[in-house]
Amino acid sequence: MNIINSARLVVAASLSLALAGCATTSQEAFRQNPKGVPKVDICRTLLQTQDPNFAREMVAELTRRDVNPYECPSMVQKQDQAGAALAVIAVGGAAVAYCANRNCGGGGYGGPAYPGNCYSYYDRAADGSLCGYRAAMVRPGGY
Known part of the structure; x- marks a missing residue:
């Protein structure tokens, strides 16, 4: 559904x-x-x-x-x-x-290749908060 x-x-x-x-x-x-x-x-x-x-x-x-x-x-x-x-x-x-x-909160900078919400520091997590240091591009190894 x-x-x-x-x-x-x-x-x-x-x-x-x-x-x-x-x-x-x-x-x-x-x-x-x-x-x-x-x-x-x-x-x-x-x-x-x-x-x-x-x-x-x-x-x-x-x-x-x-x-x-x-x-x-x-x-x-x-x-x-x-x-x-x-x-x-x-x-x-x-x-x-x-x-x-x-996980449908959607970030804007990750593009379709990134499956989650927090690709970039400025994206929003599913709960609406800023991703910040939880973002994939900030973490070693990305995802």
């Missing part, structure tokens, strides 16, 4: 995990314990429901919690943005881990 396919897989998995927390609430769960349902989940469900009776119940619960139902779009948007930010962080971390294990 190449790095592009691996990155796509990581992105898809990260987005799935991030958005898994962005769930709506079923009528049964809401009616069993309305106080146990987070405000943002009530808002998300309120914005998506087609049932006017269920919508009234959710508006009543939000009002009981001193939440204006008109704030719901903003609350849901903030949660979505936070989920997207977490996905970006997860993807970045996965990419760093992938490259650290596969």
Whole structure:
């Protein structure tokens, strides 16, 4: 599996995990314990429901919690943005881990004949640090 396919897989998995927390609430769960349902989940469900009776119940619960139902779009948007930010962080971390294990940080001066990252003193290692005295051209024997 190449790095592009691996990155796509990581992105898809990260987005799935991030958005898994962005769930709506079923009528049964809401009616069993309305106080146990987070405000943002009530808002998300309120914005998506087609049932006017269920919508009234959710508006009543939000009002009981001193939440204006008109704030719901903003609350849901903030949660979505936070989920997207977490996905970006997860993807970045996965990419760093992938490259650290596969030596794909890439130096610029070694050319295609050198298999690693640190040919020159000024190249970057897979972890992003300067190669410096770890570089092949500085060490006796090269590699």
